[in-house]
Amino acid sequence: MTKSRILIDVELEPAIGSRFQPTGFPDLGHAEFRRPNGAASLLVESEQSMANHLEATLWDDSANEPVELIAGLPHVRVVRDDGSFVTSSRVEAHRLASAFVKDSTLGGANMVGIIRDRLGLSEDVLLDHRKIAREVFRLDPLALLHGVFFADGKWPGQPRIARAVTAFIEAEGVQRVESGGVKKDAVRHSIAEGSGGSSEGYGTVPFARTAWTAERIVASFSVDLKQIRSYGLGDAASSLLADLAQFEIRSLLNDGMRLRTACDLVPTGQPVIDKAGDPLPALEELEARVRAGVTAVGDVLDGASTIDVLWDGGKRKEKK
Amino acid sequence: MSTVLEVSLLWGRYQATPWNRTPNEGSVEWPPSPWRLLRALYASWKTHEPSLSSERVETLLGRLAEPPSFVLPSHTETHTRHYFPGIAHREGVKSDTSKVINATLVTERGARLWVEWMADLDADQREVLQLLAQGVRYLGRAESIVEVRVVDAAGDGDRLDPIASAETDSVRLLTPEVPLDLAALTLTPSMVRRDRRLLPPSTRWTRYCRPSPVRPERPRPAKIVERVEAVRFELSSSVLPSRFEAVTLADVAHRALVARSEGTSAVLRGRDAEGRRLSGLHGHAHYLPIPDRFDQGARRITGLVVWAPDGLTGGDLATVRGLRSLRSWRLDESGVGRMVVVGEGPPAVIAPELASTAAVWESITPYVMTRHHKGQLVDRLRADVRAELRHRGQPDDVVVELVPGSWLKFRRYRKGREGIAAQRAAFGLRVTFPEPVTGPLALGQLSHFGLGMFRPVVT
Secondary structure, three states: OOOOEEEEEEEEEEOOOOOEOOOEEOOOEEOEEEOOOOOEEEEEEOHHHHHHHHHHOOEEOOOOEEOHHHOOOOOEEEEOOOOOEEEEOOOOOOHHHOHHHHOEEEOOEEHHHHHHHHHOOOOOOOOOHHHHHHHHHHHOOOHHHHOEEOOOOOOOOOOEEOOOEEEEEEEEOOEEEEEEEEEOOOOOOOOOOOOOOHHHOOOOEEEEEEEEEOOEEEEEEEEEHHHHHHOOOOHHHHHHHHHHHHHHHHHHHHHOEEEEOOEEEEEOOOOOEEOOOOEOOOHHHHHHHHHHHHHHOHHHHOOOOOEEEEEOOOOOOOOO | OOEEEEEEEOOOEEOOOOOOOOHHHOOOOOOOOHHHHHHHHHHHHHHHOOOOOHHHHHHHHHHOOOOOEEEEOOOEEEEEEEEOOOOOOOOOOOOOOOEEEEEEEEOOOOEEEEEEEOOOOOHHHHHHHHHHHHOOOEOOOOOOEEEEEEEOOOOOOEEEOEEOOOOOOEEEEEEEOOOOOHHHHOOOHHHHHHOOOOOOOOEEEEEEEOOOOOOOOOOOOOOOOOEEEEEEEEEEOOOOOEHHHHHHHHHHHHHHHHHHOOOOOHHHHOEOOOOOEOOOOOOOOEEEEEEOOOOOOOOEEEEEEEEEEEEEEHHHHHHHHOOOOEOOHHHHHHOEOEEEEEEEEOHHHHOHHHHOEEEEEEEOOOEOOOOOOOOOHHHHHHHHHHHHHHHOOOOOOOEEEEEOOOHHHOOOOOEOOEOHHHOOOOEEEEEEEEEEEEOOEEOOOOHHHOOOEEEEOOO
16 A cells, blocks of 8 residues: 555536536635636535535434444444434534534543543643544544544644545536526415515515536545555554545445535546546445455454443533 | 755645634635745654654754745635534524635646755755655645655746845745744644744744736637527516506516616617617517416416517617516506516527417407408408518418407506507407417507417417
8 A cells, every 4th residue: 555645536427417506605606716727617516515425425314323334433422311312423523523522421421531531632741643543543433534623622732633535526617507487376476464475485486596517527536545544553444444435435426426406416437547547446345345444453443332422412511 | 956845736726824814814825835834844754754863854844944935836716615513512502603714726736836945955855855745745724635745946837036125015924034943833823822922933924926816818708699589587576466457567667678778779669769669570679478377367467578589689688687676656566576587588488378389379468459440340350460460470361259358457558658548449369370370479559568468279
């Protein structure tokens, strides 16, 4: 594994028709920009959004738990005192540093303190990055792929692990397609004073919609193998992380990306090859590698397994 | 000989906040400051090459303390905005959704920038620098992935050297003071602020000429004259106009568009520059109100089609597209608050209720004769309809029948322009053509204002 990075560009096209709807940003609408050569481009899916899609490939939404393939890898589950599921470090935007984890307790002790002690954080002591990486691996290995920032004053040094997997989707040579429609109300022809108006959902409301066509839609993926190796977890764990990253990418490409209602993108069918010329392995092969990898990292995990932490409902605590 | 680092922006995207600015100011540190580069090299050492001795690394970094020159690729700028997922998540407390501006510098994919120090390194130091350079995986945000390596010379691009005096159009970058203070290099921003400093100790601002973004030439498209035959609006209002006020609505829309175009558009106005009515094949704008239903149960007008058989282009098209609302005393309490364009194009596509192909057509709004004829009512009507069809270049061998309905409830004069004495006799008709014809079909008096509208009866 001497390659330092897996860099993949995949050409996509809308699954039906030629129009698609990109991510919208507050106040901005769609993020158009021009490259210096003049090409009109559009950010179809942001890095943050793609990270969510990649993580979703390893999470079973209906059961609120990780997919069976990685059931052997630990994570932090947040539950209420009646045992019902609240959230988990896999689902939360801030992963292990989520407020839900911070406000929870394990065996009566507050999670902030537990994490602080496990990562070996203390004032005036140098951050030991390898120890931190190892302990994060034992809490939730996927946090080492998608990044985690222990941003809280109670964690001295506030260590940060940058994301090792990055992805986004851009379109080039874009043109707007304006259309619109009417939400008809066949029952209520006019809105009289006092009865429900359009804000209540009654009435006929015309609307405008902007979609786009593009000459090229490209999804770009990067897996930073050098960063994964720098965690110092050893070959087995590093390989597992790299395989997990590739599994996420391959899953996403195979299933097609239904990003939003009017944005269903599928690969154009060309072989998926990284910049170094190596093909992205097929799903079955990656699945087999991950399965083997999960059993091989037993000594790194050192007995760690999924922990259930008790969330107190987020009530304000008294200052200690 | 100098020392040159080549930085490849693999995805052509670079996001880094300048020192002393917050991310929400939307600015990008460009070029990457020497301070950032040195910190990146130091971090690379500790993360990827911890076996290198501190003596070798510290000596190397010390050689790179002088402010370097840059050679930059061309760039543009963009940004996105995100609602940051608040970490408050507390019951009863308003959720924290601050908006974060993510400013990005865009270059071509794989574009390279070079950083050149006037420092002569020996072979060992170059080797150390090469190792450290390989460990710099990103600059700024983790998404700004880069590849860094030592090269012999910089390539082509805009050269930026440090400048001595503060010119107006310069950018300042954080650089270390010489000799390099490694303890200062490794301070975190919070430590710097804790000591009540704006800048880390042993640093200073160095000025460079400001690199300006390219204003990319929009590729000039072939001159396409956009020509649209009809624009369909959907009306939205608390009280929509009654269908009997079709002429009023059409008149108000006509006045609004003439006013918007300041009377200069012959197509929209129906008169030429001297104010004379346009003759010819009725190619100028028709204002056709669309009722909510096409049977006797119709009550309100819900749409309007502005149809110009000669086509709407350029300024006229822009004028029509810009129509947003119709307010007039003529519409009483039912002034139309909002109009939204829901279709542009051939009438058969955007208003198939009016414009598909059929042999039998029935009145939506009543027909008013244009000329005097002799004879029985039906014969007079037939003669009038035939004249109207001939005038529009349509086949005139038609059968005309009367259709009962509340045709006299329609207002048949233009309110405010004509008095009620001008109200004309009106009739509902069924017109049968020998062969199917394509609509829209608008005949008779005030046909440009919504009277004499027919709908195709598709069996």
